[in-house]
Amino acid sequence: MFQSLQDKLNGAFKTLKGKGKITDINIASTVKEIRRALMDADVNYKVAKEVTDKVKQEAIDRKVMIAVEPGQLFVKIVQEELTALMGGKAETVNLKGSPAVVLIAGLQGSGKTTFSGKFANYLKKQGKQVMLVAADVYRPAAITQLQVLGEQIGVDVYAEPENKDAVNIARNAVAEAKSKGKSIVIVDTAGRLAVDEVMMTEVENIKKAISPSEILFVVDSMTGQDAVNTAKAFNDRLDFDGVVLTKLDGDSRGGAALSIRAVVDKPVKFMSTGEKMEDLDIFHPDRMASRILGMGDVISLVERAQQAFDEDEARKLNKKMRENNFDLNDFLGQLEQIKKMGNLKDVMGMIPGMGAAIKDVDISNDSFKPIESIIKSMTPKERSQPDIIDGSRRKRIATGAGRSIQEVNNLLKQFEQMKKMMKKFNAMTPGGKARMFR
Missing domain, CATH: 3.40.50.300 (P-loop containing nucleotide triphosphate hydrolases)
Structure with a gap:
């Protein structure tokens, strides 16, 4: 979302990196780049000029703030002006009448x-x-x-x-x-x-x-x-x-x-x-x-997660994780919940810093299909007790899922590593420490 505009605005801010302070010269050059970025994003010319004029004036008014790096200050100013440009706050729909x-x-x-x-x-x-x-x-x-x-x-x-x-x-x-x-x-x-x-x-x-x-x-x-x-x-x-x-x-x-x-x-x-x-x-x-x-947009990410994840199921899952009873059935359920949050690349883009990292990566909700097919090819006992999956079982699972044995091995290895991380995390919590010192 808005990747081209994001890249060009970041390019404009980079011209300020390493500068000791904001000057009239670097304000002018940065504002010019911001205006060009907005125009390239197909923003109305009059709107682009008005917003960059406001950015310029704000930067001039605040250039005495030498404690803040110029690049950071410009990002803050542009963020404020873009917010104002798009309306400032969310607006609700008017649903009056019967109906x-x-x-x-x-x-x-x-x-x-x-x-x-x-x-x-x-x-x-x-x-x-x-x-x-x-x-x-x-x-x-x-x-x-x-x-x-x-x-x-x-x-x-x-x-x-x-x-x-x-x-x-x-x-x-x-x-x-x-x-x-x-x-x-x-x-x-x-x-x-x-x-x-x-x-x-x-x-x-x-x-x-x-x-x-x-x-x-x-x-x-x-x-x-x-x-x-x-x-x-x-x-x-x-x-x-x-x-x-x-x-x-x-x-x-x-x-x-x-x-x-x-x-x-x-x-x-x-x-x-x-x-x-x-x-x-x-x-x-x-x-x-x-x-x-x-x-990023952490608030929207949390709101989507709250809508997608069932509260009772989340409590049960948290209990299983704390007791180290998290199995592949639970893992499969979590994938289903994540898919409900919407387009995976859009969701990941809400995480601060992730937008630039994944901009050239093709991420589809179909990315989960290989994992899902492998888990669904397992028997109920194998999903609940992954430790019993030996060589012959792995071969059968791979054949049933239409995947390679290497992919099955990788999934089981990653799942085991995830469980170890959960165990370490639990040990760091107050309840975990209590168990460790009994």
């Missing part, structure tokens, strides 16, 4: 339908009664796609396959949701071009018919500056409440995320980073600024 109605709009191919499913899943996990509405009457597969997503997450989908009046469908859906006691209705509309007057009038009429409490504009972040221009055109017609950035896992530039708030004066509320229904996050400007600067 609350959310209208989803955006360009063709921006990921509206997938986001609608993710958003419904996000709300359902909060205990909300949600209904999805298929109001895209133009794309042949739109209704089917939404129904598949609804079935996947266990949310009702309202559709009228024979009706080609999107306004009428949306109106009927809200009435149906009210009669069924649904608390939230999410209306997925057709993708449209800002220059298509008929389509733009239709979405305006849908808005008038259902009076949504929240209108979200979905943007494909990979379209860069074009996304910002389109957002402005849509906002002029719909006056939407917030923006959703999709496909951020495939975007290395970040121009849309950095520019959109400044241009349309509407907050980015959500960001989507993968294909799974769980791959949706609230947009936190301060956390995003930290990630752009390679500082």
Whole structure:
């Protein structure tokens, strides 16, 4: 995420390394590099100039702080200005009404339908009664796609396959949701071009018919500056409440995320980073600024872990680890939990310092498949008692998993090393020390 921008900003800061203090000369040269980095990331020129002018002024005002290394001070200033540029703080959605109605709009191919499913899943996990509405009457597969997503997450989908009046469908859906006691209705509309007057009038009429409490504009972040221009055109017609950035896992530039708030004066509320229904996050400007600067995002990492890991299971696992009874069944379960956290490379990028280390490494959730296939080829007894796995068993396991004996050996060796580390860690804890001195 934003790897190209991160690399170029880091390059700009490197020019200050080893400098004893900030001077007008190195401020000017560094700001110039920062502006170039933002422009290369497809940030709106006016926005890039405004933010770098603020960075320059802040650096001049703070250059008396000789106790801080110039590079560190510049990173801090840029982090503050990027945070302010993207809105300063996370914004919530307005879900007022009975039911609350959310209208989803955006360009063709921006990921509206997938986001609608993710958003419904996000709300359902909060205990909300949600209904999805298929109001895209133009794309042949739109209704089917939404129904598949609804079935996947266990949310009702309202559709009228024979009706080609999107306004009428949306109106009927809200009435149906009210009669069924649904608390939230999410209306997925057709993708449209800002220059298509008929389509733009239709979405305006849908808005008038259902009076949504929240209108979200979905943007494909990979379209860069074009996304910002389109957002402005849509906002002029719909006056939407917030923006959703999709496909951020495939975007290395970040121009849309950095520019959109400044241009349309509407907050980015959500960001989507993968294909799974769980791959949706609230947009936190301060956390995003930290990630752009390679500082990681530990808070989001912890939040994802809390959502993915079952609390009761975690307690049981902690007990087994302390008693040194952690086995391959537990290990397999942990892999499943980690996969629930989303795109593996994105998750690792949240760890401070890891972004640069893995930028050229292809990390896929499929990376776990060889390990999973090996463990699943073992018998229940072998998983719970790995010590019994001798040469003949290793050969059988390798054949069953379609892997080499060397891979089986490596897995067992790594698992044994991990158990030894756990044992040492337990010995360092108060409970562990007590056991050692009995």
